[in-house]
Amino acid sequence: MYTAMRNRSVVTEGREIQRAAELIELGARLQILEAETSLSRERLLKLYKEVKGESPPKGMLPFSTDWFLTWQPNIQASLFMSFHRFMVENAGMHGLDAIIKAYRMYVEHVQYNGMEQVLSLTRAWTLVRFFDANMLKVARCERCGGQFVADVFDLTRGYVCGLCHVPARAGKTRRRLEQFNAEQGTKVTV
């Protein structure tokens, strides 16, 4: 984790490998593994290939907060953050543990309800970092009282969430439309 802890113990390393493998299975990118464990890049690469059977995707992590403000990602990110907040405030968890637990609950909820899962672990992890860096905040919906992800510069007095006031075309993505057309045999276009 930190360079000061470099006097390696086999047990610690074993734990880190286990933790890293868990993260890979949940869909973490290499950058997260590098930030959250003290394992070397070569070992992580090897581990990644072993767990996933393929090389990790290259390129930068998503770095924009805008994605979390569009409708579908916003409500799912808000769901994840409400689990995360519960874990931190009520179960006394913090750091990566809280993220993993909240993410597992999020995935379970989405799958159980047959919804499209839009938040990857990498997104969830960056989301928490954006909160830590005060780039995003939670806004309280004045209608339902729920807490939703918002930009830190948004004026949130009188804020109404995307679930109390669903925008007209919310969730009608191209993919959903194609699925609808395939099921109904129609040719509705955007």
Place this chain on the structure above:
Amino acid sequence: MRSAELHNEIKELNLAYLMLAQQLIREDRDTAMFRLGISDEIADLLENLTPGQVLKMSGADMLLCRFRFDDRLLLGLLSSHDRESGMARLHAMILAAGKPVEAIA
């Protein structure tokens, strides 16, 4: 319902509730706290009940689990049919996660 039958129903529900709560806590404590809406202390307390205590408590002649959603909006979301049910459930989940947990006074 005759009263003997009623007592039995309550006892059975209490028993089922306590056993399920213990099972949830033992499997995954943090998630269980969320699902049950209880604090750390209450989770401890439930987890450490012996089978004998569970049986004894079940016969208390009153329900041991309390109605959690004293909130009209949340109730509406969970019970209405007019919205896309997935969305309503997601909305309810966000609101429920923000509610304070049951704690020992």
